[in-house]
Amino acid sequence: MLPLISRRRALLGMASLGLTAAASPDDLGFVSVADFGVRPGMDDAGPGVRAAIARLGKRPGAVLHFPPGMYRFAAREGVAMLFDDMDHLTVEGEGATLLFNGTVAPVLMRGCRAPVLHGLTFDWERPPFSQGEVIAVGLDGRSVTIRIDPEFPVDGGETIRELGTYDRRTRAMAKHGIDVGNVVAGAILVAPQTLLLTLKWRVPFTIGDTVVARHQGGPSVIHLERCRDFVLSNLAIHAAPAIAIGIGGCDGGTVSGVRVEQQPGSARLMSSNADGLHCASCSGDLTITDCTFSGMGDDGINVTGLYLAVEPDKAQQRLILTGGQYAPAPPWAAPRIGDRLRLVSGSTLKPIDEVQAQSVEPLDGGRWAVQVPADHIGLSSEPMFAIDLRARTRLLVSRCAFPGNRARGVLAHSDAIVERSSFEHQSDSAILLAPDLYWQEGPAIEQTVVRGNLIQAANLLARTPAAILVGAFVAPAGRPGVPTSTIINRNVAIEGNHFLQPNGAAISAAATRDLRIEENRIEQASSIAFSLHHVRAARLSGNRCDPRAVVQVDAKSRGELIMDGNAGLGLEIDRRDD
Missing domain, CATH: 2.160.20 (Pectate Lyase C-like)
Structure with missing residues (x-):
């Protein structure tokens, strides 16, 4: 080619x-x-x-x-x-x-x-967004007037889906700034290139803030x-x-x-x-x-599989797969005959079983009826999700630059290598490795390596605990971002990276077995360099931190942790999970 x-x-x-x-x-x-x-x-x-x-x-x-x-x-x-x-x-x-x-x-x-x-x-x-400067804020904080830059003509009829504050110097989101969606109740053109926005709730804008308004999808x-x-x-x-x-x-x-x-x-x-x-x-x-x-x-890059919600049909010995809260599921997400589906618990993400699709019948509403062996029907009375093990990408990200964006630089899952790249000014973690049932993204992290990257000034909004985050999230009652303590990730290596001024820890890892954090260099971190919770068979070696910071670990994980050859790192037992 x-x-x-x-x-x-x-x-x-x-x-x-x-x-x-x-x-x-x-x-x-x-x-x-x-x-x-x-x-x-x-x-x-x-x-x-x-x-x-x-x-x-x-x-x-x-x-x-x-x-x-x-x-x-x-x-x-x-x-x-x-x-x-x-x-x-x-x-x-x-x-x-x-x-x-x-x-x-x-x-x-x-x-x-x-x-x-x-x-x-x-x-x-x-462009499908507008940007400008806040020139007035309502006394109750539920209205804001923005003078829009000339490059973005407005007439007051624009749909505004999200608002965020930015730093014109870095062209990234403002540190500890504002990032809100579905907040604009109405917009009125009160003067040329000047919008008065009515807000559904109070948002702490300040006169002089640079604001970006994202319009239609x-x-x-x-x-x-x-x-x-x-x-x-x-x-x-x-x-x-x-x-x-x-x-x-x-x-x-x-x-x-x-x-x-x-x-x-x-x-x-x-x-x-x-x-x-x-x-x-x-x-x-x-x-x-x-x-x-x-x-x-x-996100800069998001490579993911799709968790489909499972509705067992015991009468016909089949599973009904749906898009869940993101129904209808896209047609290209349909499993194929012969595919192996991993069924996981909707409350913990723990694998329940693997089944093979014997037949696949499309239904209305972006659903599929998947015939499976009879002994697998009704395996669990709790909510289940299925992910197709065929649709599992082997990802290599190398020599790429991520100079700044809202959300993460790279979101990846299994069989991924992220190497020799630079990350700066992400609003959240520079790299996220985590299955997440709220977004229905997976699978669990396996055989993934993050090595030789430069990561600086990430996590601007401090919404996540670290520049690199490894974990797993469930969504009880539709609530997003709830971590699970179940050990479902395995074989993760984070090695030879350089962290500069992370806004929080350099690395936070949870729900992971066989974790290696080696030969990383951390400069100007917070008091916590590494945060480890619910990990097994973890090794920290050859890492350097300046100034000195701690490795925070829960008591049970401490017995599973080997530390050797590190410099500038102390140990702190986190007993909140005791």
Whole structure:
């Protein structure tokens, strides 16, 4: 596979060397949007681009080419570029920038094999967020007046989903600042570029605060569904109504040289409204290298499986799988015949059993009826969730930069390596390794390594205990973020990382067996360097901390902890769990 040059150029180069018969671009399936009247600067490139895509047909190895320039797409909804069931498709640009509007989906690839997307920049004419400065606050704290920056024209009719305070110098969230959702009851334009927001409850804004307001959600800028061996290379995404890159139900892929970041040269404080890259229910190897993820309204990278809620149907000896609180579940999350499903307790995440899907029948509402051996029906009367063990991604994140964003830099689960990357100014943990039944993300952490990273000034809002957090969370009665003490994670190594000014501990780990924390360097931490609770077979060795701090551990875990060769670390027994 040739991700950095088009297959057309490779074939033409071979022809010039006499390695194959020369062929015309049409013979090679090469289509330029320019051949369909698409020109940089025109009012709407959409119709011509769709005509060019139609010319591609289903020819294997086809290439859709954008010459350099700025291309505007006028549609505010729907799909701008749809590619279904294609083999070895390449969509390429020589530095072309594509401008979109509203909640349109720029690129949707479904069921494609070995597709390549290369050399394009994606942006929005009017970014899907606004930013400005607080100039007045109501006496009761339930209203705030914001003067919006000129780059973000407003008329008072905007939907505002979330509000957050930012630091213009770092282009990240303000330390110990505000981050609230579903709080705006109404917005009124009281002067040019000035919005008066009525709030549902008191929020402690201060005059002079820089505020970012996120507007509508929408589809991903690039969405890959049930594709195989995809390549995303040398792309830039400067704005997105929701997720920048969404990957669902795919098998294997490579992401290299991709930049999800604020528009260079602008004063924008955000890029995408949600995750930079979100990969769910995928299998195979996902390699992400030499990328930048900055300014997202949620995680930089989130690679996860999906816990489906289980409703046993004893009468027909089957399990009904649903999306739970996120119903309907997406179609690409459906299990396949022969898949092994791990059933876990809804109250502790403890594994109950594994069953094999003998048949899978789609039902309405994003549900599936899965036939399983009769002796497995009704295993438990408590709430259960199922996760498909086939949809388990082997993740490598290497040499990437995360200069600042709301939420986490990387959220990962099993079979993951996060290495040689830099993290700074995340509002929460730089790296989160945790299954979570509230978000229905998993599986449990197994065979995961975090090594050789630089992590500084993370956890700006101090909502999490550490720069790297390993744990497990359940959701009793729908309450989010409730930790479980059940030991369900195993084989986790955190080694050779450099922590600088973590806002809290450097590492917090819980619900984990076979934990190694080795050769890490911690500078200017809080009084607690490492926090360990409900861990078994843990080893801390060769770590250095300056100034001196402590390892906080519960009494039972203390007997499971080996410490050797550390410098600047004391030991503190936390007896709150006794």
